[in-house]
Amino acid sequence: MAKFDAKNFSGRSQLNGKYDVIIVGAGIAGLICGTFLAKSGKKVLIAEQHYIPGGYCTSFKRKGFIFDSAVHHIGGCGKWSIVGRCVNELGLEIDFHHLDPMDNLIFPSFSVEIPADIDKYKENLQLMFPDEKECLDGFFKELTKLYRSIINNKADSPLINKYKDLTYLETLDCFFSNPKLKTILAGQWGYIGSLPGEVSTIGMCQMLINYLKDGAYFPVGGTQEFTNAIVERYTELGGHLVLSAKVEKILTDDSKVIGVALAGEKEIKADVIVSNVDAKQTFTTLISSGIDNSFIEKIGKMKESISFYLLYLGVSADLNLSGLKRGFYYQTDGPYTHDNWKYISVPTAVDKSLAPENKQIIFTLVSLKKAYDETVNWEELKDDYTESTIDYLTRFVPGLRNQIEVIEAATPKTLKRYTLNSKGAAYGWAVTNDQIASNRLSHITPLKGLYLAGHWTTPGPGISSVVSSGWKAANIILKDNITN
Ligand SMILES: Cc1cc2nc3c(=O)[nH]c(=O)nc-3n(C[C@H](O)[C@H](O)[C@H](O)COP(=O)(O)OP(=O)(O)OC[C@H]3O[C@@H](n4cnc5c(N)ncnc54)[C@H](O)[C@@H]3O)c2cc1C
Numbered sequence: 001m002a003k004f005d006a007k008n009f010s011g012r013s014q015l016n017g018k019y020d021v022i023i024v025g026a027g028i029a030g031l032i033c034g035t036f037l038a039k040s041g042k043k044v045l046i047a048e049q050h051y052i053p054g055g056y057c058t059s060f061k062r063k064g065f066i067f068d069s070a071v072h073h074i075g076g077c078g079k080w081s082i083v084g085r086c087v088n089e090l091g092l093e094i095d096f097h098h099l100d101p102m103d104n105l106i107f108p109s110f111s112v113e114i115p116a117d118i119d120k121y122k123e124n125l126q127l128m129f130p131d132e133k134e135c136l137d138g139f140f141k142e143l144t145k146l147y148r149s150i151i152n153n154k155a156d157s158p159l160i161n162k163y164k165d166l167t168y169l170e171t172l173d174c175f176f177s178n179p180k181l182k183t184i185l186a187g188q189w190g191y192i193g194s195l196p197g198e199v200s201t202i203g204m205c206q207m208l209i210n211y212l213k214d215g216a217y218f219p220v221g222g223t224q225e226f227t228n229a230i231v232e233r234y235t236e237l238g239g240h241l242v243l244s245a246k247v248e249k250i251l252t253d254d255s256k257v258i259g260v261a262l263a264g265e266k267e268i269k270a271d272v273i274v275s276n277v278d279a280k281q282t283f284t285t286l287i288s289s290g291i292d293n294s295f296i297e298k299i300g301k302m303k304e305s306i307s308f309y310l311l312y313l314g315v316s317a318d319l320n321l322s323g324l325k326r327g328f329y330y331q332t333d334g335p336y337t338h339d340n341w342k343y344i345s346v347p348t349a350v351d352k353s354l355a356p357e358n359k360q361i362i363f364t365l366v367s368l369k370k371a372y373d374e375t376v377n378w379e380e381l382k383d384d385y386t387e388s389t390i391d392y393l394t395r396f397v398p399g400l401r402n403q404i405e406v407i408e409a410a411t412p413k414t415l416k417r418y419t420l421n422s423k424g425a426a427y428g429w430a431v432t433n434d435q436i437a438s439n440r441l442s443h444i445t446p447l448k449g450l451y452l453a454g455h456w457t458t459p460g461p462g463i464s465s466v467v468s469s470g471w472k473a474a475n476i477i478l479k480d481n482i483t484n
Helices: 028-039 082-090 118-128 130-151 158-163 168-175 179-185 201-214 224-236 279-286 293-301 378-394 412-419 463-480
Strands: 021-024 044-047 059-062 065-068 096-099 103-106 111-114 216-219 240-242 247-253 256-262 267-269 272-275 308-315 327-330 341-345 360-367 404-410 450-452
Touching: 021 028, 021 256, 028 044, 028 082, 028 224, 028 272, 028 463, 059 404, 065 308, 065 360, 065 404, 082 463, 111 118, 118 130, 118 179, 118 201, 130 158, 130 168, 130 179, 130 201, 158 201, 168 179, 168 201, 201 463, 216 224, 224 240, 247 279, 256 272, 272 279, 272 463, 279 293, 308 378, 308 412, 341 378, 360 378, 378 404, 450 463
Parallel strands: 021 044, 021 272, 044 240, 103 327, 272 450
Antiparallel strands: 059 065, 096 216, 103 111, 247 256, 256 267, 308 360, 308 404, 327 341, 341 360
16 A cells, blocks of 8 residues: 655645635545646645545555455446546546456355446346346346436436336336346345335446446555545645544535634635535534525435445465355345345455465455444444354355454444444435435535535445546536636
8 A cells, every 4th residue: 555645735734724615525526526626726625534535445554454444346447437537537547456257146045246247247147037038138228228318417318207216126127027137136236225125226227337337446556545546646736635634614604605614723714615524414513504494404304325344354375265256145045134245355366465475355344233323332233243244254264263363343333433424324325216316415505605525415325426426516616617
């Protein structure tokens, strides 16, 4: 992992009293937004409360092992896809491993490999389900068209209108009768965290087609390297980034923003503020006036996405990990529930540089039985999940327990502590029909000069989407031409 270069970060004493734009939070959306604005000549400050930038796209090091905190791969990095185009447009210096197959779905009685090629995947499914051959043709064709309408922002498109009120399960029911095929086609729902019967078709299509058309990518050296590449470019373009600098207030005057107050009382002025942070925090803690009550009430009724328990293991070279395929492990053949799956990967199988010579990493993400508010004792939860997850992994890796050299675990509480995402939400608002597309929060807010970027706004969660979100927010700000 590249060391942070001190030249990329500004000390508090080096900050200007006024910027064109201040961005609250150095998540990927905030960094991308800031870099596009800096490239257009704006004077930009990004203030981040954590001591490293990246939000959920960070890595940490223990005894020579580099663990990715949350994000384990990125979609849409091919040259025609959103991240690929952004990398090109900004001139980011970053290399990716292309993951092919991109995923596996492992059920107790069968498993399916998902290649990084939509046509190949469709053909494999047609061989498994010959009776559904034509329906599979129709399904992938329709979803690809829907995906194009979504990324081209065609809000009035007849296809978006057709699917905007359908859950993904309802859409699958329209196309297929075979329950096993429907289970497979819904198998990656965990990437946006709402069950197939709840998740919006639009949200699922956005994520699924993006991955299937272009596969998934892993930044060489770990996910922090993706963040570092953006930071490097941002600061080269003259952007300021201050770390360990929590924004306590967004300052307002007459229904417009005028700046921010950092923890420790320092006030910095700007006519444009972009919030890349949890939307509840933005509208209920950071802002104390200038927003209509009905808007605050709407925010109060919206629902966060799910969160996870995470286990990071650094293990010895002697263990044979070939029994662990990257992908979703389900405890039943269906139906899906929130607490019957895990996601397991061996990042060192993709990038050996993440561990000391010949050592290996196992990363496991576990969905939880209890909601955030029902959990009383987080330490107890962590200990219980650590034990049961190691037991589970031992089924695939005999002798695992004695070969663990480093062990770290995180709960939703940990995710919240490091990113301030409400309830440790992995994906911002839940991706349900009433909270996606035009029902998700807009980049433009009721407060003049305040914009949103990130997974609490459109188009939704995941690195590819928040890159798009940050880019779009920058374009809106430049178009509004509020700052000169
Ligand atoms: C366990 C897990 C696994 C995931 N895996 C993947 C994956 O493999 N691929 C994928 O594409 N997506 C994945 N996601 C989803 C993805 O990580 C998120 O959707 C995305 O990173 C959100 O980016 P963001 O820019 O919106 O904000 P965030 O990453 O939430 O960043 C917000 C930033 O704002 C800072 N901040 C908050 N409040 C303040 C304040 N008051 N002042 C200053 N700074 C503040 C935070 O510290 C943080 O750095 C995963 C998420 C989780 C939790």
